[in-house]
Amino acid sequence: MITIPVKNFCFAFCLLLIPLAIACTPDKCDPIHRLFPAAQVEQYTYGEESRVLGVVNTSSIQLVSFGPETIDEIIDAAIGRFREALNRLPNYATDYEINPRNHTLQAIETIEIHISSDDVKLTHGVNESYTISIKDHPSLVVIESENVFGALYALESLGQLLEFGWLGDGGDAVYVIRNIPIGIKDFPSYGYRGLLIDTSRHFLPLDLILANLDVMLMNKINVLHWHISDSNSFPYLVQSMPELATKGAYHPKMVYTRRDIQQVIHEAYLRGIRVIPEVDMPGHTQSIAASRPDLMSHCPHPSEPLNPTNPKVYDFVRDIYQDLRNVFVDDFVHVGGDEVDLSCWDNSEDITQWRKQHNITSSVGLFELFETQLLEIVEKVGRTPVVWQEVFNLNLTLTASTIIDVWKGFDTKTMSDATRRGFKVILSGCWYLDFLTSDWKKFYSCNPSNFTGRTDLLLGGHASMWGEHVDASNFMSRVWPRASAVAERLWTGDVSIAKENVKQRISDFRCRIVQQGFAAQPIGPGFCAHEVPYQSCKTYDSIPSVLPRREL
Numbered sequence: 001m002i003t004i005p006v007k008n009f010c011f012a013f014c015l016l017l018i019p020l021a022i023a024c025t026p027d028k029c030d031p032i033h034r035l036f037p038a039a040q041v042e043q044y045t046y047g048e049e050s051r052v053l054g055v056v057n058t059s060s061i062q063l064v065s066f067g068p069e070t071i072d073e074i075i076d077a078a079i080g081r082f083r084e085a086l087n088r089l090p091n092y093a094t095d096y097e098i099n100p101r102n103h104t105l106q107a108i109e110t111i112e113i114h115i116s117s118d119d120v121k122l123t124h125g126v127n128e129s130y131t132i133s134i135k136d137h138p139s140l141v142v143i144e145s146e147n148v149f150g151a152l153y154a155l156e157s158l159g160q161l162l163e164f165g166w167l168g169d170g171g172d173a174v175y176v177i178r179n180i181p182i183g184i185k186d187f188p189s190y191g192y193r194g195l196l197i198d199t200s201r202h203f204l205p206l207d208l209i210l211a212n213l214d215v216m217l218m219n220k221i222n223v224l225h226w227h228i229s230d231s232n233s234f235p236y237l238v239q240s241m242p243e244l245a246t247k248g249a250y251h252p253k254m255v256y257t258r259r260d261i262q263q264v265i266h267e268a269y270l271r272g273i274r275v276i277p278e279v280d281m282p283g284h285t286q287s288i289a290a291s292r293p294d295l296m297s298h299c300p301h302p303s304e305p306l307n308p309t310n311p312k313v314y315d316f317v318r319d320i321y322q323d324l325r326n327v328f329v330d331d332f333v334h335v336g337g338d339e340v341d342l343s344c345w346d347n348s349e350d351i352t353q354w355r356k357q358h359n360i361t362s363s364v365g366l367f368e369l370f371e372t373q374l375l376e377i378v379e380k381v382g383r384t385p386v387v388w389q390e391v392f393n394l395n396l397t398l399t400a401s402t403i404i405d406v407w408k409g410f411d412t413k414t415m416s417d418a419t420r421r422g423f424k425v426i427l428s429g430c431w432y433l434d435f436l437t438s439d440w441k442k443f444y445s446c447n448p449s450n451f452t453g454r455t456d457l458l459l460g461g462h463a464s465m466w467g468e469h470v471d472a473s474n475f476m477s478r479v480w481p482r483a484s485a486v487a488e489r490l491w492t493g494d495v496s497i498a499k500e501n502v503k504q505r506i507s508d509f510r511c512r513i514v515q516q517g518f519a520a521q522p523i524g525p526g527f528c529a530h531e532v533p534y535q536s537c538k539t540y541d542s543i544p545s546v547l548p549r550r551e552l
Contacts, residue, residue, distance in 0.1 A: 035157050036509035037220055037488035038498030039186035044179035053099055054108040054138035054177040056162060058086045061108065067115035071148040074120060075113065077270045081214070082155045089173060090164050090515055090530035098165025098176055105167075108134075108177065111141045111158070115148050122149065122274055123331060124459065128222070129187035130154035138180045149272040150187075153220050157184060160512065189493025190448075192426055194223030194276075194462030195483055200230030200287070201467035203254040208472050210267055215480055215518050217271040218509075219487035224268055225334060225462055227278045228256070231286035231304060236261075236279065238323045241291075241316075248287040261327050276386070277328045279320055280336030282306040282313075282370050292316065297351060299344040308345075308370040309354040318377050325381040335374055338388035338407070340367060364394055371396045386426065389414050398423070403459065407432075410446055416453035427461035431486045433479055434466040440506060440523055444485040444495070460490050480520035481510040 033042050044050075063079045065071070099105070117127070130150040133142045143154040161182070162175040195216060197204060216224065228236045234248030235255045245255045265275045282305035288295060293302035295313050306313050324333060342363035345351045351366070360366060371391055378385045379399055386403040393414060404418045409429040418425050430446035432438070443463070449455045463483040470478050484506055492498055498505075503523070511528035513520040 032501055033498040033505065035160050035184070035186075036484065036505045037491035038495070038502075038505070039157065039184050040492070040497075041183070041185040043181075043183040045181050046179055050179050050181075051103050052106050052136070052138060052180050053103045054134065054141075054180055055105050056086070056108050056175040056177070058083075058175070061086075062110045063113065064110060065113040065115065065151075067113070067148070068118035070118045070120050071115055074148045074270055074272075075115070075151060078152050078155055079113075082159060085159055085516060086162070086175065088516060096165045096529070097168070098163065098174065099167060105176075106138050108141060109139045112143065113151050113154070114142065114144045115146070115151055117147050120148060122269055122272065124274070125191045128153060128191075128220075128272070130157075130184075131186070132158055132182065132184040134177065134180050134182040136181055138177065149222075152217065152272045153186070156218055156220065157186065160509070188220070188222075188491050190458070190460030190490045192223055192460030192462070193221045193487060193490040194225050194426075194428075194460070195221050195479070196225040196227055196428070196462050196464040196466075198227045198230070198465065198467035198470075199235055199256070200227065200232045202471035203233070203235055203250055204467075204475060205472050206256070206260050206263070208475060209264055211518065212476070212479070213264075213268050213271050213273055214516070215476070215513060215520075216273055218513060218516070219480075219484050220491050221483070221487050222273050223462060224264075224273055224275045225278065225464075226264075226275055227280070227334075227466075229279050229287060230284045234287040234290075238320065239326075240319050240323060243291040244288060247291040258327055265327075265329060274330045274332070275328060276330050276332045276334055277324055278334035278336055278386075279324065280334075280338070281317065281374065282308065282367075283338065283340035284336060297344050297348050299347050300349075303344065305340050305344060306370070307348075307351065308366045309351055313370075314373050314377070317374055321377050321381050321383070325383060331382075331384050332386055332403070333378060333383040334386040334405070335378060336388060337371065337391040340390070342367065364396075367394065368396045371398075375399050375402065389418075392418055392423065407464070412451035412453075415451045415458070419451075419453035419455070419457040422457070424457045424459050426459050428464050431461065431463040431483075432466070433463055433482055434468065434470070436478075438482075440482045440485040443482060444489060444499075444502065446489065448489065449493075461486070476519045477521040480513055480518065481506055481523065482521075484509060 035042060063082065065075045126149055127147040128150045130143060130145040130153055132154055141158065143151060145151045145154060161177050163178060164175050166173055197209065233250045234244050237245040237255045237257050239258060246252065249255045268275050285304045285306055289302050295306055295310060295316055296302040297305055297307045345363040345366050355366065375385055375398065384401050384403065385399065386405050389404055389406045389408060389411065392398065392404045402423060404423050404425045405428055406414050406425055407428045411429055415425050415427065427448045430448065431443050448458060448461050463486040465479050488495060507523055507526065510520045510523060511530065514528050515530045
């Protein structure tokens, strides 16, 4: 890879002002989208106007980046992944003739990547736009983006345009790009496009979490919401309180060390993915009782939720969030707040007595007490809190920066009420992947902007893979490609431009995920030219040429 510094090189542009490769007219341009998620504008040439196939030689193709030195680590890693994908040759049958109409073959020699900004900070709202241009004589592919993270998505889109096959009978195996000239102009509709993983109900191995980042990038999903602990287990090794994991995890080997988490954060960063942690409180905390029963409510036995009348609880919360700040670099942190069993506080004699002494008339008042101090702690460590919607629905006092995660279905009332009061919102209720009766079509049908509030305060949303019935054996197939439908909803936004052929595109995209080595489930009957081979832990003798007769 060659990097050309941007110093002394005037390179400034606005994505929306860049002319595409071709002037699209109805008789020359294919209106059907090919990418997944669909790009905002895709222009392809067809018919007599497109008689050239661009041929990519995997060993000689040059990728050249123009940009500041600050982008080198990110763009070098992206180019490495692009080359690796090229070299993962599908095992298509040799009779797959890629040029039956004998179009002119033109070698694509160079892919130029132009990046203007030296800003490599990954935050919400970072510019992720890009363009791809392939002109009449396709020796050159030009990618342009303001930010390096847009270039990552451009390379993913370009990879989808590559078609593998064979040149003639006994000819070479090649990649080609059809329908040249091509022009693509793209940007996300929402800046927050997430996937929640749950590592408490079932521990997910580190290598699985890392592999899943690659599929997230393919889908242009840019947030990993890591629900790292819950009532079932506490696998997060807090440096100042290691007993939380040593006593709260399922097994001493089923923990995430600081080094593990830093590796996930770094690999995610190289793919343009933010990692947002969630340590849910005050409910969903039973695993904490294994090491700190003194922090729990007694109803009558030590159990969740945390005891909001105990001063030690707030020292504990402060230590947790200080540790999270030291490990996780993102501005956002999810603080939970859902499904708190308020009746426990009503049934605790000690808590009821304390409440009377402090003139707190209800258990909701205790919840208010806890959340107020929690949000103050989060603010002091310099993070933006995200809460589950109950915290808003109960009308608890929130800081102005608090973001509301709406998870109880497509709750348009909560979204409308929250945004009218000036709060930013995230929608997750449409996209619960653990609802196995919900297929990709149901997820695709949810339009997150269809509510009567301030849609400008809708940051985006996330699919949620809660872990009650998911572990390393089935995680990939449960998530993908159903979460891909969510990805297109959040990236493309107005899917009316692309829904005509969405079934074929998501099926083809699922096959691309499979080709890259990930076990995405089928969306229905059919096949991929490149299937995932079954890996058996046993070996079987070959079937004898003559089978013995079996008497009936």
